[in-house]
Amino acid sequence: QVQLKESGPGLVQPSQTLSLTCTVSGFSLTSYHVSWVRQPPGKGLEWMGVIWTGGSTAYNSLLKSRLSISRDISKSQVFLKMNSLQTEDTATYYCASLRPGDYWGQGVMVTVSS
Amino acid sequence: DIVMTQTPSSQAVSAGEKVTMSCKSSQSLLYSENKKNYLAWYQQKPGQSPKLLISWASTRESGVPDRFIGSGSGTDFTLTISSVQAEDLAVYYCEQYYDTPWTFGGGTKLELK
Numbered sequence: 496q497v498q499l500k501e502s503g504p505g506l507v508q509p510s511q512t513l514s515l516t517c518t519v520s521g522f523s524l525t526s527y528h529v530s531w532v533r534q535p536p537g538k539g540l541e542w543m544g545v546i547w548t549g550g551s552t553a554y555n556s557l558l559k560s561r562l563s564i565s566r567d568i569s570k571s572q573v574f575l576k577m578n579s580l581q582t583e584d585t586a587t588y589y590c591a592s593l594r595p596g597d598y599w600g601q602g603v604m605v606t607v608s609s
Numbered sequence: 610d611i612v613m614t615q616t617p618s619s620q621a622v623s624a625g626e627k628v629t630m631s632c633k634s635s636q637s638l639l640y641s642e643n644k645k646n647y648l649a650w651y652q653q654k655p656g657q658s659p660k661l662l663i664s665w666a667s668t669r670e671s672g673v674p675d676r677f678i679g680s681g682s683g684t685d686f687t688l689t690i691s692s693v694q695a696e697d698l699a700v701y702y703c704e705q706y707y708d709t710p711w712t713f714g715g716g717t718k719l720e721l722k
Contacts, residue, residue, distance in 0.1 A: 530711075539702065542704070542712060542713060545711070553709035553710060555710045589659075594664065594706060
């Protein structure tokens with residue numbers, strides 16, 4: 496059974512770095528790529544980036560300078576790191592395995608506030 | 610980057626009504642090699658993660674009711690709900706996966722009239 500679960504701090508101070516972990520089960524990270532998608536409160540979905548099965552990455556153009564996605568295959572974990580957080584980065588952050596299939600985590604709410 | 614524009618942003622509907630919503634891309638999503646449109650439709654209900662309804666512009670996912678119909682090609686796409694049910698009240702997003710960065714439209718919210 497494919498599952499993804501996000502974890503990380505619920506509150507981050509402005510200018511600090513956000514670190515989130517996506518723990519997957521039911522598949523290998525060498526077989527399916529994993530994306531990060533975020534959603535500010537009451538707003539739409541924003542694709543952030545993807546780590547492909549081979550380990551390479553692709554990022555949202557607007558976030559590219561602040562964002563890094565990596566993984567630990569042995570732990571079945573994908574990591575998101577984004578620096579220089581601002582209040583506009585307050586959102587629910589999802590990890591997802593898309594195409595083939597459609598598997599999403601439940602999301603983790605991150606608030607950027609002092 | 611490919612820009613996805615959805616209209617309308619919201620729509621008030623009655624149960625049983627036919628509903629159409631539009632999604633336009635800033636460049637063609639039709640890949641000439643395989644004649645496939647790299648366009649997906651998602652449904653998101655409050656407090657839930659998005660759910661894939663349609664991929665390749667018109668292929669319904671397993672378990673998705675046949676009242677959901679995706680159509681279009683190139684840069685213009687439509688999601689039609691042939692007879693809206695109460696459980697269809699949600700926000701619908703289109704997404705292009707023709708090229709990275711993948712991008713979502715702003716969404717169309719279906720509300721009760």
